[in-house]
Amino acid sequence: MHTLSFTLTLEGVVRVHDAVLCLAKFSEVVSLEARKDRLVLTALNSSKSAYASFSLDRNVFFEKYSFSPILTKGQNATDITESRFTCQLYNKALLSVFKGRLGDVRDKDTAVERCECYIQDQPDKTECRLIVKMVCRHGVIKTYKLTYESVEVMHALFNRNAAKNTWRIGAGTLRSFIEYFGANTEQLDISSENGRANFTSYTEKVTNGRDVLKMPLQTSITIDNLDFEDFTVQEQLHIGISVKDFKAIVTHAETLQTSVTALYNFPSRPMQLSYNEHGMQCEFTLMTIGEYRGASETPAPAVVRHASPASAANQPSRQSPAQVTSIQKPTSMPPPTETASRSFTREPQSQRTQRPSPPPPKASLDPESLFLPLDEDEDRVWGERNYDDDEDTLGWNASAKNVSELNDMRKASASSSRLEPYPAWPEDPNSRIAPTQRISDITTLFGD
Amino acid sequence: MAPNNDNATSLFSAVSGSARQLFLLLRCINFVSKAQVRITKEGLRFTVEESQVMQGVVFLDKALFTTYTYSPHPSNDDDDEEDAEAPPFQISLSSLLETLQIFGINDLKDRWSNRESGYDGLTSFPSRGERGAAFDNRVLGMNGICRLSYSAQGEPLCIILEEKGVTTTCELVTYEPDFQEDIPLQKDAIAQKIIMRASWLHDAINELSSTSPTRLTMVSSPTAPYFTLSSSGPLGSATVEFSKDPQLLETFHVPRRTVNTYKYSLIQGASRAMAIAAKVSIRSDQQGVLSLQFMIDVDGGGVSFVDFRFVPFIPEEGEDEDESEVGEAEGFE
Known part of the structure; x- marks a missing residue:
């Protein structure tokens, strides 16, 4: 049993609303985690391919914050700082509690003055509830008692030290990009070539091209690397994430008017987007798709986009200062790069098997890179280390299985429009997805 | 019931300068399709009822109309209710609302700004009261002149709307009322x-x-x-x-x-x-x-x-039917 009570400032109420709104794009449940010095809201999407977390500093957002964990036997003093209260709530419930308070702040007579929250889980009470009390002017009090589920919260782990590709750019710039991404596009490919970074949104959904209006729209945005505040990315490395996630992140980042930092290693390894502003630490860990080849051994083939100059010449282009290019192609359009998922769904089996296996990860890479060792240093905010020793369930399984999950998700969404035979899986993983994880990783994962 | 008197003028007629006003009031009770209308000397009373547990009443006072004439026929051998009130009737409330907004209801702002600055919704914001059209009907509050009339029992309720020389005439079929009692409040x-x-x-x-x-x-x-x-x-x-x-x-x-x-x-x-x-x-x-x-x-x-x-969720629900006639628009005292 824990006692947790805190009072949010007005700004805190608005920030929590923004955060919950963003989390709603990932999952329908929000995990709440209270610790001694911060309150954390997280969401993990259903396919476990995207994870979002918002950490609110107790000194910035709270007028009052008290969390006193009850120590059980066998815990020592160091456990106090690590002990936490976790629960899960429906996003919908939280959203309706914190909804639209921004309007209240401005003009309404019954504006919220402060927001008191506490957990009611005393054994003598019959109901366990998260109680949110909005105290408004004129003595109007709005009390919500929300049901919650007491569960252990899982956090995605990300090893910042192993990520060698990074860029940082103002959220406002990214916000202006995402407006050009078509509503139906699903994937976002990020790459860098010749000193220019390229963001391309595309979809693999419509392939037969029968319906003219439903043609996939591919939007490429190219910007100079100098426009980034920081840009260290391996040349010609294509990495794919979900447009929807990206939009949700950028939209939220823009409300804080901050800069977004991306950290990643290579495709099929997680990418982390993060920003830290006004005492709010926001981190998003996204699974990526794409095909990793060592840059030196197998130079990336000329990308489809550049190989077709004709399309670039006669396209009806929307030129914006950010050099936005919209390409609408008449038939099913190949994605900008040979991503794993594309080849997985469409290419004949024989072709795939002829592909050379990617070289093993470079020697400089720690084979355990994305799974935080137990004795990692303290700078990790999310490094959960006392997870009852089952830490491997917390990390990303970066093996090919995750890619298949991503594909499952995509297929499920595409199945309404088009059914296609689902290839038998996974008798021989090598025939479809180039392995990006060594067998040793997998064996450690499954505790062999 | 009251016999039709052919040579008399209509039983009721009223002219309102603002169909929008009537619309806004009547829209408050737009939760069922049919409304019961009772015409009295003081005004029009629109009642709607939902499952006999909720009632909504809008009273359109005759002060809302620029002219308001109600000339009930002398109740010769009627066994109707007191002081020769015409029996209530029902109309389709949704049709009435549709009629009242046939020229649009927020014309004051929208059409004006459209004319001033075309399509651009952002810059056209406070364009009201600018040059020209000082005597525009909308400035004078003359938009949406609305005339209601009801000639006799069984006849349709007739609504004539005029705007800029365009006239819309609408006849709404009247129905027999299917409820009489107000929910009693002691x-x-x-x-x-x-x-x-x-x-x-x-x-x-x-x-x-x-x-x-x-x-x-x-x-x-x-x-x-x-x-x-x-x-x-x-x-x-x-x-x-x-x-x-x-x-x-x-x-x-x-x-x-x-x-x-x-x-x-x-x-x-x-x-x-x-x-x-x-x-x-x-x-x-x-x-x-x-x-x-x-x-x-x-x-x-x-x-x-x-x-x-x-009506609340309690066992006494509908136990005793109080006959008290509820006056409309009695104010807050």
């Missing part, structure tokens, strides 16, 4: 009477919607917490508490604690009135029958009233 046994700003009630009702409730519980008590609205649903419960601050609750007469439960969706049916009204008077009698009376400011000064009655 005025001599009022258990609570609270007057507050309607927007606050609206806000509170909206807050409660977060739990997707089926029932709304209203508790008023002479001690703190004075007035609470609460609901619960699968995701949790929500409560809105009002203190006794005179700025908040203008009038608060609660001799003893009362607890009543109503169907949430029905109360929400009054939310349109809550949104546009200035004040609301919340009364309930000892049986728990709830009356929400909304005072709505009318364009040219003055006020109109929209009245709602709700």
Whole structure:
């Protein structure tokens, strides 16, 4: 049993609303985690391919914050700082509690003055509830008692030290990009070539091209690397994430008017987007798709986009200062790069098997890179280390299985429009997805 | 029933300078399709009823009309009710509302700004009162002249709308009324009477919607917490508490604690009135029958009233039928 009570400032109420709104794009449940010095809201999407977390500093957002964990036997003093209260709530419930308070702040007579929250889980009470009390002017009090589920919260782990590709750019710039991404596009490919970074949104959904209006729209945005505040990315490395996630992140980042930092290693390894502003630490860990080849051994083939100059010449282009290019192609359009998922769904089996296996990860890479060792240093905010020793369930399984999950998700969404035979899986993983994880990783994962 | 008198003028006719005003008032009770209309000397009374547990009444006072004539036929051998009131009839409320807004209702702003600056919605913001058209009908408040007439029982209700030389004539079929009784509120046994700003009630009702409730519980008590609205649903419960601050609750007469439960969706049916009204008077009698009376400011000064009655979720529901005739628009005293 824990006692947790805190009072949010007005700004805190608005920030929590923004955060919950963003989390709603990932999952329908929000995990709440209270610790001694911060309150954390997280969401993990259903396919476990995207994870979002918002950490609110107790000194910035709270007028009052008290969390006193009850120590059980066998815990020592160091456990106090690590002990936490976790629960899960429906996003919908939280959203309706914190909804639209921004309007209240401005003009309404019954504006919220402060927001008191506490957990009611005393054994003598019959109901366990998260109680949110909005105290408004004129003595109007709005009390919500929300049901919650007491569960252990899982956090995605990300090893910042192993990520060698990074860029940082103002959220406002990214916000202006995402407006050009078509509503139906699903994937976002990020790459860098010749000193220019390229963001391309595309979809693999419509392939037969029968319906003219439903043609996939591919939007490429190219910007100079100098426009980034920081840009260290391996040349010609294509990495794919979900447009929807990206939009949700950028939209939220823009409300804080901050800069977004991306950290990643290579495709099929997680990418982390993060920003830290006004005492709010926001981190998003996204699974990526794409095909990793060592840059030196197998130079990336000329990308489809550049190989077709004709399309670039006669396209009806929307030129914006950010050099936005919209390409609408008449038939099913190949994605900008040979991503794993594309080849997985469409290419004949024989072709795939002829592909050379990617070289093993470079020697400089720690084979355990994305799974935080137990004795990692303290700078990790999310490094959960006392997870009852089952830490491997917390990390990303970066093996090919995750890619298949991503594909499952995509297929499920595409199945309404088009059914296609689902290839038998996974008798021989090598025939479809180039392995990006060594067998040793997998064996450690499954505790062999 | 009353015989048709062919050579007489119509039973009722009225002209309003603002169809918009009528529309806004009648829209408050637009939760069922048919409304019962009773024409009296003082005005038009529109009543709607939902499942015999909720009633909404809009009274269009004759002050809302520029001309208002009501000439009931002398009740020769009628066994009708008192002082020769024409029997009520029903019309399709949705059709009436459709008719009243046939030229659009927010024309004052929109069409003007459109003419000034074309399509651009951002820059056209305060273009009202600029050059030209000082005597435009809209500036003079002459837009949407609306004429209502009803010649005799059984005849259609005729609505003529004029704007810029375009005339729309609409005849709405009238139906036999299918309910007569008002939900009775025992005025001599009022258990609570609270007057507050309607927007606050609206806000509170909206807050409660977060739990997707089926029932709304209203508790008023002479001690703190004075007035609470609460609901619960699968995701949790929500409560809105009002203190006794005179700025908040203008009038608060609660001799003893009362607890009543109503169907949430029905109360929400009054939310349109809550949104546009200035004040609301919340009364309930000892049986728990709830009356929400909304005072709505009318364009040219003055006020109109929209009245709602709700039957609570209690065993006494519908036990004794009080015959008391409920007067309309009795104000807040």
